[in-house]
Amino acid sequence: MCGIVGYIGKKEKKSILLDGLKELEYRGYDSAGIAIIEKDGLKHFKAVGKLKNLRDKTKNYSSSGFGVAIGHTRWATHGKPTELNAHPHLGEYSFVVHNGIIENYQEIKDELEKMGVTFLSQTDTETIVHLFEKNNSDFKNPFNSFKQTVSKLNGAYAILLITEAEPESIFFAKSGSPLLIGFNEEDEIYFASSDTPIIGKATEVYYLEDGEYGYAKKGEVKLFDSSGIEKKILKKPLPTDKKMAQKDGFRFFMEKEIYEQSQVMNDCMIGRVLDDRVEFEELDKSLFENINSIKICACGTSYHSALTGAYLFERLAKIPTQVEIASEFRYKEPLLQRDTLFITISQSGETADTLEALKMANRAGLKTLTICNVDNSSIVRESGSAILTRAGIEKGVASTKAFATQTMVLWLLSLYIAELKGNISKDRLNRELNAVRKVPKVLIVTDRLHDKIHRLSKRYLHGHGFFFIGRDIFFPLALEGALKLKEISYLHAEGYPAGEMKHGPIALADSELFTIALMPKSLHYDKIKSNVEELSARDATILAISPEEFELADDFIRTKYSSHAMLEFFEMMVITQLLALEVSIRLGNDVDMPRNLAKSVTVE
Secondary structure: OOEEEEEEEOOOHHHHHHHHHHOOHHHOOOEEEEEEEEOOEEEEEEEEOOHHHHHHHOOOOOOOOOEEEEEEEEOOOOOOOOOOOOOOEEOOOEEEEEEEEEOOHHHHHHHHHHOOOOOOOOOOOHHHHHHHHHHHHHHOOHHHHHHHHHHOOOEEEEEEEEEOOOOOOEEEEEEEOOOEEEEOOOOOEEEEOOOHHHEOOEOEEEEOOOOOEEEEEOOEEEEEOOOOOEEOOOOEEOOOOHHHHHOOOOOOHHHHHHHHHHHHHHHHHOOOEOOOOEOOOOOOHHHHOOOOEEEEEEOHHHHHHHHHHHHHHHHHHOOOEEEEEHHHHOOOOOOOOOOEEEEEEEOOOOOHHHHHHHHHHHHOOOEEEEEEOOOOOHHHHHOOEEEEOOOOOOOOOOOOHHHHHHHHHHHHHHHHHHHHOOOOOHHHHHHHHHHHHHHHHHOOOOHHHHHHHHHHHOOOOOOOEEEEEEOOOHHHHHHHHHHHHHHHHOOOEEEEEHHHHHHOHHHHOOOOEEEEEEOOOOOOHHHHHHHHHHHHHOOOEEEEEEOOOOOOOOEEEEOOOOOOHHHHHHHHHHHHHHHHHHHHHHOOOOOOOOOOOOOOOOOO
């Protein structure tokens, strides 16, 4: 997602910023910008698209002498990817860069606009710089003005601000979004949202904690806690391995991406989950006019999120929904009717089979919508409308956070359509929205959970296969859990509807068959309990995942959430991802680059 860099010193600042932002490209972005203050005043440059565009814009500019500088790569949340919406954001004499979300930005913006402040962008970030300058006109003290500004912000943020009112300082603040400060023996000071931009430049680092803020100038940093008490900066040696730094200390990118799901889910929901409704500013409501059914087309993990979405569309929006595997859809001579909304789902936006299915739908005159993680990809360009999942770059070949955000978008879209068509009561909608808001918390991985799965995994390295079983929306999750395991461990695994066991597969049951039973309390618990009991009676080894202990289980992982099926879904999703990860690591496999697989399947 978004990335931040900052620098105080004498070296050429443009290169430091651009090189630092280059190291953050793996996080994903759609625009970039830099701002510099030195002896000849404040300069800034912005560009949409890749960093090459920003390098081209700045090729005739270079800085010299002491100065301060900030840079940013942006993944669009509030407002589309445009130069006006790109960071840094400008006041009359100050610039700010920001990662995160200012939840009360609209309230602040309305107040400032009443005072005559003109806003140029659609972003929440721009409110920060205007609020700072308004405060500074009152206090005539830049640091006190910044402190007062930060105290008014609700939400998650990492902020760097520079101003001509104090041209040799960078003001900083952190709450819920990562930010660090780098130091070296030359009295230079660096800022970044992760280690990689400053490796080789700084030798020591301080990782800011939530609520901390302060200012930095030549050779000096002042740090304060949320109570305004000055703190001592406890520096740590900076890692020297850039690849490891990109992993933020995790063993594999897949592991890091499992842990990131809580944060990227917040990013996915920003601007879409409002107090009393779901909103998609990228969609025109006319897209759903005269639509009486939905057809979803996808492959692999995206197909599993599509299956989950089909349950939600029919249950919440009351609209008939059919799911197709894209590689089969192209050859079945499908019947395509104009009153069908054709939805494609792809992490990369380059999936060949899905792209060809989309072209067929377009030729047949259907309205088309894609759910994707990559803006300006082939499928996004081909589709009539698009919703971006905002999952950031996913380096692990086995998808985790892409699946999570696709499923969330489908849930939100089902609620959006349900309200649009008048098929959901206010009470039901509010219950669903309350559950939606809890999902980022559900996705937090605790040490206790991960340690337990690590210990359990040693029992699941041998045998003749795995059954992942579930009912309703937990059937697609069983398919996805089995896919994750087979992709990275190379062990045979299958996902089944739990009720199908006695229709054939139960013939395989014995002590060397491992059954991963998804047993939610909120949905068909007694039914799936009966199915698992049938497997247990045939001596299958059972790992039960449930909020309610199952006495016949050989192993048991207790879940916390049981008030809503989707909360149980996301909690169990994380558990199955971690199980696949730990089994694969114990087997000595390369988790991020499993054999025979590619991240984006661009050929048939």
